[in-house]
Amino acid sequence: MSKIENVLWKLFYFLILLIIVKLLGDFLELKLEENFTWFRILFLVTPVIILLLHSFLTLTLGRGLFFVFLASATGLIMEYLGLRDGTIFGGHYIYKPQLTFFNVPISVIAYWAVFIYVGYCLINSFLYGTNRNKPSYKNKKILLLPFLIILDAVVVTAIDLFMDPIQVKIGGWKWLEGGPYFGIPIGNFVGWFLVTIIVTGIFRVLEYFYPIKEEKYRKSVFVIPVLGYGILALSFALMASKYQMFSLILIGSLFMLPQVILNLIFFNGYEKKKLSL
Numbered sequence: 001m002s003k004i005e006n007v008l009w010k011l012f013y014f015l016i017l018l019i020i021v022k023l024l025g026d027f028l029e030l031k032l033e034e035n036f037t038w039f040r041i042l043f044l045v046t047p048v049i050i051l052l053l054h055s056f057l058t059l060t061l062g063r064g065l066f067f068v069f070l071a072s073a074t075g076l077i078m079e080y081l082g083l084r085d086g087t088i089f090g091g092h093y094i095y096k097p098q099l100t101f102f103n104v105p106i107s108v109i110a111y112w113a114v115f116i117y118v119g120y121c122l123i124n125s126f127l128y129g130t131n132r133n134k135p136s137y138k139n140k141k142i143l144l145l146p147f148l149i150i151l152d153a154v155v156v157t158a159i160d161l162f163m164d165p166i167q168v169k170i171g172g173w174k175w176l177e178g179g180p181y182f183g184i185p186i187g188n189f190v191g192w193f194l195v196t197i198i199v200t201g202i203f204r205v206l207e208y209f210y211p212i213k214e215e216k217y218r219k220s221v222f223v224i225p226v227l228g229y230g231i232l233a234l235s236f237a238l239m240a241s242k243y244q245m246f247s248l249i250l251i252g253s254l255f256m257l258p259q260v261i262l263n264l265i266f267f268n269g270y271e272k273k274k275l276s277l
Helices: 003-027 037-059 061-085 106-129 144-170 187-209 219-242 246-276
Strands: 093-095 173-175
Touching (some): 037 061, 037 106, 061 187, 106 144, 106 187, 106 246, 144 246, 219 246
Antiparallel strands (some): 093 173
């Protein structure tokens, strides 16, 4: 295991610890993020550091930086237009007061990159678990390309299906006109789908014509975003249970957990098959 892989796993375990502490604090009404600035910074920054290191390892430094910039910039532009006109995400909304850039919270800009990268990696892990390579001009699998891009968008949008109602409940943001899904307009999820398609569409097309020549890392690093996606779903479920949003738990779990379970099954099966050869 390389040094960067070792650091990634340690940071991931540290993030799990932070999530557990935060959830306990939320249930005990300690308001850790509001009362302790250092905790809020750690909780928000740790996933971003993991994203950067993971992308540098699996995509190379240049491509990792490009992916993060592309996702963050696309999210920033869409959020700016959404806040200004109320069109991109299906309605007008406002965030609670916090540090912003062009009226868009810095944390929101960063987490567009985090969520989209996690979704992108989750689909790549499916490819590895089913013994398939990313489509490229070398293997001529161009018909697989749009399918992967759509799957990227589905798994990323699933995050917001679970997250948005909870954030509205706790006051992270507010939809001014409301909507049919827990007070949220359906256009919001169309917007998430669109943003993800733009980002991973551009990046996967780039990868198709300019594939990475050699991958020098253990494929087990893809388990990190897969587990991260699953832990995110479980943390949403715990938060939703606190507010007795049981229908949301059912919907969110159905959209997020199956791909995690299937991914781990495929991944584990392929690893065992490889060891037996």
